[in-house]
Amino acid sequence: MIVPIIFLIICIAGSFFTGLPFSFLFDEMVIRLARNLILVTSLILPVITGLGLNFAITLGAMAGQIALIIITNYSIGGTTGFFLSILISTPFAILFGYLVGRVLNKAKGKEMITSMVLGFFANGIYQFVFLLLCGTLIPVKNESLLLSNGVGIINTIDLANIKYALDRLIPVTKYPIATLLVSLLVFLFLHFFLKTKLGQDMRAVGHDMEIARVSGINVDKTRIISVIISTVLAAWGQIIFLQNIGTINTYGSHEQVGLFAVASLLVGGATVERASWKEALIGTFLFHLLFVISPLAGQNLLGNAQIGEYFRVFVAYGVIGLSLVLHAWEKNKARTRLREIKE
């Protein structure tokens, strides 16, 4: 629990220097929690199944964006458009998740670096499809989506049709009640899912693949299912994220998804082997609080807002780096101790 406490102290000290009113911070945090929670939650299952941090949720985010581009192409907006995009993204996400799972099964013991490179690789394919094939091989009906020469999708797509489709579904207060409810549902789903036979199998596989195999669990299949669920959640998470933001950066929105979600989960006190909804909630809150206050704190403390910007990127990478080091270090120590006992 030491990591979240340190972050809490940094955040409290930082918010003291920003001089932002509490009500502003509160509103901002509610919005940010609503739009990021599902993306962070999508990481939990692979951690439990022993795959470590699934940086390949980038592919899920791509599936979400593909769906959003499709509904924009047919100019379907509003609540219908939102639910349709969720529906369209799901088969894509299942397919991507299956492929990611297959690849990760071939790279046991180095899943994290593989999932990361897989994210970069998929990004290349994604750019290839949307820059070259759209408008040539893949017909695009809505011409405002295409670049001026008729080939490739434009860099920024306006999602005005679908903006706040979920956030304002229950227009009771100014807060995105429906989105928070959906996040709660996802938490509940995970909670009960982990109690089913499949969920218990995932825990067993995460604990020790060999023992799981001996006790009759199909390890590879369980791992693939875990990645598929993670990818589908990431696709939905990305759609929910983008309906709040209101625009897609076609070639950039998905790139940082893995990084920020992983950093959020780790800030909450999760490790490479242990994560739950609590860490997701605490981590998302603390990480995004830091995100809001660090540029202002940098401005007020050091007279340069850019320092704060770089600082928060440093924190994102640093917290991932540090927890990977600590995790590998502890595992290494345990292994050495085991060897000493054996000898």
Place this chain on the structure above:
Amino acid sequence: MKDFINRIGLPRFIIIIFLIFLMALAIYLNIPLSDVITDILVRFGMNAILVLAMVPGIQAGIGMNFNLPLGIICGLIGALISIEFKLSGFTGLFVSILIALPLAAIGGYLYGKMLNSVKGQEMTVGNYVGYSIVSFMCIFWLLAPFKSPELIWAYGGNGLRVTVSLESSTSHVLNNFLAFKIGKVTVPTGLLLFFAIFAFLVWIYSQSNKGLSMIVAGSNAKFALSNGIDVDKQRIKGTVFSTVLAAIGIIVYSQSFGFLQLYNAPLYSAMPAAAAILIGGASLKRATIVHVLIGTILFQSLLVVALPVINVIAEGTMSEVIRVIVSNGIILYALTREGGSAA
């Protein structure tokens, strides 16, 4: 035929076929081959030392050194200090290297120490430690007390420029040294010679007693231990060499490129180097100078030939997309192969 493909490996086979196809297309499109060959020679010399930096790491058993940015930053600091003192030409180049060497050696030593406590997760950890260092250095570049007008923004603004021109200092000193022309092809003799010196040093070292014990430690730690080789020390040695070569590599790269790239530029610098050596036929466990030569030539030729060809037939950004797909695809292939349990 199948035997042949198996021997050179499927991805390498695809890349060679693709390259031949692009070459044929270039000739068909009347793209001047002399320009293409000149470019290949220059880009080979520019990148080869960075690729060479992968060799000691793989030999010492730490896998691909994804923490290349550490060495690169040491090189950049060396180059910046030499500009600050208004050094130019060969003096500037050698002073840059002289300043960078101890920094890289110390950095590599500390990083090697750390890697010894995270055995089995070197690549994942290295990658994120590299990212953390790069983002931390972004803050350093903002605050660093450099005074030379070449380095800082001309009008207001904080810190160092994002790209520093080397026009008045070391730009092209190696490229132009003893350069001569065969027909329309310019041969950057100095650049190639400089690489040859370092390639020769690495080769000589790997033939020597000390080098052999490093390779043994990397390929079979238990066997090395029973022969009285201090595996941890050998791994640190490999890491130090790799970091030092990366520092020299970026100085050579920058003088040919004509600019120093600061801030986020070193972030993804390890990926192309890793891809190049893997294309050359190296694995996560074995790498030689031949792999560096073949890999760098193939990878850089692909990029150089792709650019004009694709500019004629499609969008300009496509060559970047091809780079992303090829480089990450080959790393993915290496990661998912059997054997090489270290990540």
